[in-house]
Amino acid sequence: MKRNATAVWKGSVKEGKGVLTTQSTTLNDTQYSFNSRFEDGVGTNPEELVAAAHAGCFSMQLSAFIGEAGFEATSIQTKCEINLVTGTIIGSHLTVEASIPGISNETFQELVTKAEKNCPISKLFNTEITSTATLV
Structure with a gap:
């Protein structure tokens, strides 16, 4: 069995934004960013x-x-x-x-x-x- 997910990141680490998509599409262009990772931004990490x-x-x-x-x-x-x-x-x-x-x-x-x-x-x-x- 193999599973996959894809991350797309655009921009610098602090101002950039990314999206995550899983093979099942449960996550589908789900937002993540510096703020959602290290602060209180909207999105996952x-x-x-x-x-x-x-x-x-x-x-x-x-x-x-x-x-x-x-x-x-x-x-x-x-x-x-x-x-x-x-x-x-x-x-x-x-x-x-x-x-x-x-x-x-x-x-x-x-x-x-x-x-x-x-x-x-x-x-x-x-x-x-x-x-x-x-x-x-």
């Missing part, structure tokens, strides 16, 4: 998209591991916070809330750690990945 990718990938991987352990999640909500410092992503923190009937907190935490280490986006990163997980 690469770090926000990386956070979405990590949260989505992790949630699906956790669901798979929960199923393999004989449980089924009613819901998994994952927020990902990407930490960018002086041009380098230095961390990705996942905050997870899940409802999984019948699972113990110990088993849940083990599966969270396993998913944290094994989702494809986690494997892509060369940074610290941490998580806080709560059963609800």
Whole structure:
């Protein structure tokens, strides 16, 4: 499987503007700029998209591991916070809330750690990945 996205940037880094389009066209000429990345401008930014990718990938991987352990999640909500410092992503923190009937907190935490280490986006990163997980 291969997926793709395209970025088009016009102008200087501070005054220029860009658009992002994904293969599925879920993002279709979606605006991004210096302001949307480093200030409070309208549009998306690469770090926000990386956070979405990590949260989505992790949630699906956790669901798979929960199923393999004989449980089924009613819901998994994952927020990902990407930490960018002086041009380098230095961390990705996942905050997870899940409802999984019948699972113990110990088993849940083990599966969270396993998913944290094994989702494809986690494997892509060369940074610290941490998580806080709560059963609800």
